[in-house]
Amino acid sequence: ITGAYFLAGLAMVLLRSMPAQEILQALFWGGVSATLCTVLAVAAFIPALEKLTGVSTDQSLLELSDLNAPLLRELSREAPGTYAHSINVANLAEAACLGIGANALLVRAGVYYHDIGKMANPQFFVENQPRGRNPHDRLPPRRSAAIIRDHVKDGLRLASEHRLPRVIHDFIREHHGTTMISFFLDKAREAEPDLDLDPSDFAYPGPKPQSRETAVVMLADAIESATRVLQDPTPDRLRATIEQLVNSRIAENQLDQCPLTLRDLEIAKAEFARVLIGMYHQRIDYPSGVHSVVKPPAAEGDGAVDDATPA
Known part of the structure; x- marks a missing residue:
């Protein structure tokens, strides 16, 4: 012009x-x-x-990624465990996306908002529960599953109320795909073995991930939740947990509708492991809290998967 x-x-x-x-x-x-x-x-x-095209600019994504954004500040107050979980998932997903050449900025923004629906019932999600207090213990499994499942619906409602772009809605809608809330399904079968249960009552509505970015977030979300409860998160256990969860999502056909390749998955798994090993690196415990100085040797010759309340 x-x-x-x-x-x-x-x-x-x-x-x-x-x-x-x-x-x-x-x-x-x-x-x-x-x-x-x-x-x-x-x-x-x-x-x-x-708004017309559904495409968000980098500037808009940067603004959405600002942790001082009103909705994110509300999340940190109402569901601090979920907020911390989202930060960790963002670090995992961003590293994987940088590795495979996907949109890392979009992923970080999407992950920050993917679980905002948990603010409707924060105490029902394990990351927000005080130790030893679980309100699901007082509910029938079907009701518990409904509360867990509804965080997707509640998240989409909040996203619409706050006029978040459509690309952010996709992360909320797709990050669980059509996976089963298996803990409560198994619990319901144990409680009423003769009852013919409808599996759809214990499944997320979907859709399955449609993009590489939302697929990476599905994997990162499950991996962060599972490794968080590992008793001894050694590098080997972390890698085994990552492998198990990725293979599980493949076997469940959750990645069928996204363009992730096998090479992408291998790179993503390696990046997940690298970030998690750094997160769970433990300092050596010294007796009585005394840190000794150890001279280096002279040179010779000059994370069981807990998906009870999926995050």
């Missing part, structure tokens, strides 16, 4: 035979005005274009 203005302005002043100094001044101030108008026009129309 600015270039077109310059050409049009130059043609007009040349036709009027203006002095060279006046021509330069006119073009300069006209260019400044055109540039400012262009910037303001683009800034005004970008939100409308994003």
Whole structure:
């Protein structure tokens, strides 16, 4: 636009035979005005274009990723365990996406909001429960499963109320796919073995992940929840848990509708392991809390998977 203005302005002043100094001044101030108008026009129309096309700019994603955003601050107050879980999942998913060349900025924004629906009933999710206090102990399994499942619906409602972009809705909707809430299904079968249960009462509504980004988040979400409860998170146990969960999602056909390749999965698993090993690295315990200085040797020759309340 600015270039077109310059050409049009130059043609007009040349036709009027203006002095060279006046021509330069006119073009300069006209260019400044055109540039400012262009910037303001683009800034005004970008939100409308994003809403119309469903495509979010990097600037919008950066704003959504600001942990001081009102909805994220509310999450940190109402469900602090879920908030911490989301930060950890974001670190896992971002590393995997950088490794496979997916949109890491989109993933971080999406993960921050993927569990906002838990604010409706934060005490029913294990990461927010005080030790030894679980309200599910007083509920029938079917009701517990409904509360867990509904955090997706509640999240979509909040996302609409706060006018979050459609790409963020996708992470809320797809991060559990159509997986089963198996802990409560098994509990219901044990309580009423003769009852013909409807498995759909214990399954997330989906859809399955449709993009590489939402698929990575599905994996990172399950892996973070499972490794968080490992008693001894050694590197080998962390890698075994990652392998088990990825293979489980493949066997359940949860990744059938996304373009993740086998190579992508191998890279993602390696990145998950790298980040988790760093997170769970333990310092050596010294007797009586005394840290001894140990000289290096001289050189020779000069995480059971707990999906009771899926995160």
